Amino acid sequence: AQRVTQPEKLLSVFKGAPVELKCNYSYSGSPELFWYVQYSRQRLQLLLRHISRESIKGFTADLNKGETSFHLKKPFAQEEDSAMYYCAPRTSGTYKYIFGTGTRLKVLA
Amino acid sequence: GAVVSQHPSRVICKSGTSVKIECRSLDFQATTMFWYRQFPKQSLMLMATSNEGSKATYEQGVEKDKFLINHASLTLSTLTVTSAHPEDSSFYICSASQARETQYFGPGTRLLVL
Numbered sequence: 001a002q003r004v005t006q007p008e009k010l011l012s013v014f015k016g017a018p019v020e021l022k023c024n025y026s027y028s029g030s031p032e033l034f035w036y037v038q039y040s041r042q043r044l045q046l047l048l049r050h051i052s053r054e055s056i057k058g059f060t061a062d063l064n065k066g067e068t069s070f071h072l073k074k075p076f077a078q079e080e081d082s083a084m085y086y087c088a089p090r091t092s093g094t095y096k097y098i099f100g101t102g103t104r105l106k107v108l109a
Numbered sequence: 110g111a112v113v114s115q116h117p118s119r120v121i122c123k124s125g126t127s128v129k130i131e132c133r134s135l136d137f138q139a140t141t142m143f144w145y146r147q148f149p150k151q152s153l154m155l156m157a158t159s160n161e162g163s164k165a166t167y168e169q170g171v172e173k174d175k176f177l178i179n180h181a182s183l184t185l186s187t188l189t190v191t192s193a194h195p196e197d198s199s200f201y202i203c204s205a206s207q208a209r210e211t212q213y214f215g216p217g218t219r220l221l222v223l
Contacts, residue, residue, distance in 0.1 A: 043113075044204075046211050086152065095143065095206055095212070096155060097153075097155070099153045101152045
């Protein structure tokens, strides 16, 4: 069965510290991997996707097919990064996401 | 960027009544719209996928007669919760996509059934 795991429900780090939000997936085929973010009182929005190999707001994510992981990283966390983050694989060529349970990131001053 | 709206943002209804939630893409034509349900402190669960002018495709375990989805135009999809019961209380989120590109999410509708 398709499954995505975000082991941490809550991650608290101090401002300026590195942050890593973990995502592991179990998926048939070759999924596309995405990270979505939801800031307080805002709607869910796309943060980044693995095929773009981009860095958005200082965040990067590397797809590790051997470990079936797609961890989200940022070297220096900022207070405005505090939000709910969802890892979401999508079957290549389709629209369907499977959302992880999410990790709430709190960046402390 | 692309904007998706939902109306109403929150609704309270009595058990047994039906509730309609609208999802609109404001500045683009959405070939596909999606409806999700989110329980407190849980993830988004896809309920159904709708394409303009055709019947919605429901995920396993979602009652199509209870959650009626209509996608009458390229900018509007509606979700009707029929004969609502307290267990239908939840946060309903729609998203819209154009030609398999990024999904843009609405702000969600909180439904409370008394």
